[in-house]
Amino acid sequence: MSSSAVLRRSLAQVSEVFSLSDAEQESLATPSVPLTQKSGGSVSFQSVAKVYASSSGAVHALDGISLDIPAGSIFGIIGRSGAGKSSLLRTINRLEKPTGGRVVVDGVDIGTLGEADLVALRRRIGMIFQHFNLLSAKTVFDNVALPLKVAGVRPAEIKQRVTELLALVGLQDKHHVHPRRLSGGQKQRVGIARALATRPEILLCDEATSALDPETTQSILQLLRDINRRLGITVILITHEMSVIREIADQVLVLEQGRIAELGEVWKVFGSPQHDATKALLAPLQHGLPDDLQQRLQSQPPASGHYDVVLQLDYNGEDGLEPDFARIAQALNAQTRLVHGGVDRIQGHAHGRLLLALDGAIALPALSNLTQGPQAIAHRIGVLGYVV
Numbered sequence: 276m277s278s279s280a281v282l283r284r285s286l287a288q289v290s291e292v293f294s295l296s297d298a299e300q301e302s303l304a305t306p307s308v309p310l311t312q313k314s315g316g317s318v319s320f321q322s323v324a325k326v327y328a329s330s331s332g333a334v335h336a337l338d339g340i341s342l343d344i345p346a347g348s349i350f351g352i353i354g355r356s357g358a359g360k361s362s363l364l365r366t367i368n369r370l371e372k373p374t375g376g377r378v379v380v381d382g383v384d385i386g387t388l389g390e391a392d393l394v395a396l397r398r399r400i401g402m403i404f405q406h407f408n409l410l411s412a413k414t415v416f417d418n419v420a421l422p423l424k425v426a427g428v429r430p431a432e433i434k435q436r437v438t439e440l441l442a443l444v445g446l447q448d449k450h451h452v453h454p455r456r457l458s459g460g461q462k463q464r465v466g467i468a469r470a471l472a473t474r475p476e477i478l479l480c481d482e483a484t485s486a487l488d489p490e491t492t493q494s495i496l497q498l499l500r501d502i503n504r505r506l507g508i509t510v511i512l513i514t515h516e517m518s519v520i521r522e523i524a525d526q527v528l529v530l531e532q533g534r535i536a537e538l539g540e541v542w543k544v545f546g547s548p549q550h551d552a553t554k555a556l557l558a559p560l561q562h563g564l565p566d567d568l569q570q571r572l573q574s575q576p577p578a579s580g581h582y583d584v585v586l587q588l589d590y591n592g593e594d595g596l597e598p599d600f601a602r603i604a605q606a607l608n609a610q611t612r613l614v615h616g617g618v619d620r621i622q623g624h625a626h627g628r629l630l631l632a633l634d635g636a637i638a639l640p641a642l643s644n645l646t647q648g649p650q651a652i653a654h655r656i657g658v659l660g661y662v663v
């Protein structure tokens with residue numbers, strides 16, 4: 276039996292442990308030579324549909340998905356459970372075959388590819404998984420070397436390439452360690468190094484940080500961003516968490532029941548979400564009203580006595596407008612206290628919400644005049660209530 280066949284057999288055995296489908300094994304074991312420089316990485320979905328047959332009837336997982344992902348970008352796909360994220364991601368390397376429409380990678384309709392060309396396509400598309408899918412019986416070095424060995428790359432070249440990759444992902448001292456001795460974040464770094472062994476043009480990330488704690492998530496996202504910037508690889512990721520999208524993506528697709536709910540630059544979608552699904556996904560990131568304030572807040576000012584009025588100022592990233600406390604105080608002609616809120620910068624645009632308290636005895640100017648033109652101090656301003 277050839278060494279390549281032996282490796283495939285060992286992958287098949289390990290796949291039972293890791294629940295890898297045949298297609299996933301194929302994606303891991305796909306030969307990677309020659310180690311050419313990448314030159315593309317664009318993806319176009321054209322009216323893509325996916326219908327699964329199930330015992331309870333047809334499941335319409337994807338319906339009329341049309342969009343373009345530019346080469347070299349970071350593209351986030353988000354949606355509730357069952358929205359169709361995995362199905363869509365997996366059409367890109369044809370782990371899933373669409374039942375309608377076309378998926379075009381660098382100008383080629385991949386539905387027209389024969390077996391050999393499909394293998395060649397998969398050489399150009401790396402993939403990482405939520406549960407890492409490492410081979411537990413093999414060292415870190417051997418896990419990363421696997422696609423190169425399968426491809427018949429010379430040992431000296433493999434050593435050089437794997438050494439480079441492990442340095443790239445910060446595991447230069449872990450060559451001979453087995454995965455069970457690694458943390459989740461380190462395992463994902465091995466997964467990333469293995470996915471990059473073939474010098475792919477596209478990296479697919481299937482919930483790559485969902486099994487990681489917040490700090491490790493940050494470091495893996497940072498690594499993916501570095502890889503995108505340094506190597507120019509298109510990164511396409513699926514996630515349940517808007518914070519992941521905010522952290523890393525250039526563009527976001529919100530899927531809902533297999534359809535496009537929202538699509539656009541991340542800062543725009545975060546600043547002006549249109550669809551209920553997007554609003555629901557964004558809700559955990561918003562600075563809601565704290566309970567103590569909520570309980571004290573009244574909808575009408577008290578008939579007598581001293582009270583504060585609480586204003587809500589929203590920022591959606593448009594026109595470079597961001598909180599400027601000196602201008603706010605001047606425009607409101609009052610001293611203000613920041614009682615709650617926060618601002619994030621997304622792609623250089625300020626987004627957020629401030630709750631300001633000011634003396635109720637002071638007459639407010641017309642708030643609508645303070646959201647437009649050169650006088651604007653926020654994109655939206657409203658009176659939230661009154662606190663005695």
Ligand SMILES: Nc1ncnc2c1ncn2[C@@H]1O[C@H](COP(=O)(O)OP(=O)(O)OP(=O)(O)O)[C@@H](O)[C@H]1O
Pocket residue numbers: 327328329334335336354355356357358359360361362363
């Ligand atoms: N092999 C299959 N056979 C039948 N139905 C399937 C199959 N794979 C997925 N589905 C169904 O298709 C729909 C979309 O599934 P998919 O896994 O793409 O969604 P998802 O957004 O990735 O979900 P999750 O976040 O829970 O992983 C769901 O209703 C799912 O149950």
